[in-house]
Structures are given as structure tokens and as C-alpha cells.
Amino acid sequence: MHHPPVTIHDKQFSIYLPERKILHSVEIVAARLSHDYRGKRPLFLAVLNGSFMFAADLMKEMSTPCEISFIRLASYTDMQSTGSVKEIMGLNEDIKDRHVVVLEDIVDTGHTVAALLPQLRQQGPASLEVATLLIKPESLQHNLVIKYPAMSIANDFVVGYGLDYNGLGRNLRDIYKVM
Numbered sequence: 039m040h041h042p043p044v045t046i047h048d049k050q051f052s053i054y055l056p057e058r059k060i061l062h063s064v065e066i067v068a069a070r071l072s073h074d075y076r077g078k079r080p081l082f083l084a085v086l087n088g089s090f091m092f093a094a095d096l097m098k099e100m101s102t103p104c105e106i107s108f109i110r111l112a113s114y115t116d117m118q119s120t121g122s123v124k125e126i127m128g129l130n131e132d133i134k135d136r137h138v139v140v141l142e143d144i145v146d147t148g149h150t151v152a153a154l155l156p157q158l159r160q161q162g163p164a165s166l167e168v169a170t171l172l173i174k175p176e177s178l179q180h181n182l183v184i185k186y187p188a189m190s191i192a193n194d195f196v197v198g199y200g201l202d203y204n205g206l207g208r209n210l211r212d213i214y215k216v217m
């Protein structure tokens with residue numbers, strides 16, 4: 039299939055990961071999760087907005103009973119310090135003693151997952167792991183164990199399949215990288 043470059047806002051993007059390759063890697067992660075969480079009724083926590091498409095396709099491939107809920111991180115600057123604090127919003131489930139799997143579209147610097155995991159761990163889940171569609175190993179700035187990465191990519195800015203550039207591009211079926 040031919041994938042011409044796309045223009046989003048001021049930038050041009052070229053095809054990087056076609057849909058069939060994405061869906062194949064999602065199937066593989068779903069098979070691993072289905073195996074590892076059989077009989078454990080895992081609770082997926084998908085981090086909005088970017089993960090919605092990955093979460094939907096992953097759920098369709100799960101062959102063991104599982105639940106899903108959507109959370110997001112509110113980012114605000116703590117006036118007392120220079121660091122930015124990211125608080126979880128929308129977590130209505132009691133995750134105590136649950137097998138929790140965080141779903142991300144991308145782990146880039148790792149700041150988001152590094153902020154999220156301690157807050158979830160505090161609530162006493164039986165286990166806590168991360169599944170991500172994409173990871174940029176060269177960009178990672180935290181010592182994180184990402185047990186279920188679907189694909190590793192170079193340090194390029196990507197859009198599509200849920201990922202946006204200033205709000206646009208999430209609807210693309212394929213993933214593109216900036217030219």
C-alpha cells in the first residue's frame with residue numbers, strides 16, 4: 039500500500055510503521071499478556087489521550103477475562119518547587135490487590151510513567167506492570183522496567199494511531215515520523 043507524506047500543522051511526516059505491522063506487534067503483546075494474566079482478571083489502566091487506539095486493539099486480542107479503565111495525568115507546576123507534579127485523574131476503581139497493567143501509547147523520556155507508578159503502587163495493587171505500544175530506549179531518562187513494549191523506535195517524533203502533533207493526527211491508521 040502506498041503511503042504518501044502527510045502534512046500536520048507546519049510539519050511533514052513520512053510513513054514509519056504501517057498499520058499491519060502495528061497490529062501484528064499488538065497481537066504479540068496481547069498474547070503474552072493473555073498468557074501471563076490467565077485467571078488473574080487483570081485491570082488495564084489506559085493513560086489518555088494517546089493510548090485509546092492501542093487500548094482498543096489490545097483488548098480485542100485478549101483471550102482471558104480482563105477489565106479496563108481510563109485515567110489521565112493532570113500536569114501542573116508546584117509553586118513551591120521547580121518540578122512539575124502529575125496527579126492521577128479519573129481513577130475510580132479500587133486497585134488494592136488487583137493485577138494492574140498500565141497502557142501507554144509511548145514511553146519517551148519516561149517522565150509520565152515514572153510519575154504514575156509510585157502513585158499507583160501506594161494503593162496496594164497485587165502487581166503492577168506497564169504495556170506500551172512504543173518505547174524510545176535512547177530517550178529514556180528513568181530507570182524503569184517496561185515489561186510489555188510492543189515496538190522500540192529511534193528518537194524521532196511520531197504521530198498517528200492515537201498519537202498527536204498539537205491535537206491532530208490521532209486518527210491516522212499508520213504511524214508517521216517527522217521529516
Ligand SMILES: O=P(O)(O)OC[C@H]1O[C@H](OP(=O)(O)OP(=O)(O)O)[C@H](O)[C@@H]1O
Nearest residue numbers: 086087088143144145146147148149150
Ligand atoms: O515518556 P514521556 O516523555 O513522559 O512521554 C510519554 C507521554 O507523552 C504523551 O502524552 P501527552 O502528554 O502528549 O498527552 P496525550 O496522551 O493526551 O497526547 C504520551 O501519551 C505519553 O503519556
Ligand SMILES: Nc1nc2[nH]cnc2c(=O)[nH]1
Nearest residue numbers: 146194195196197201202
Ligand atoms: N505524538 C507524540 N507524542 C509524544 N510524547 C512523547 N513522545 C512523543 C512522540 O514521539 N510523539
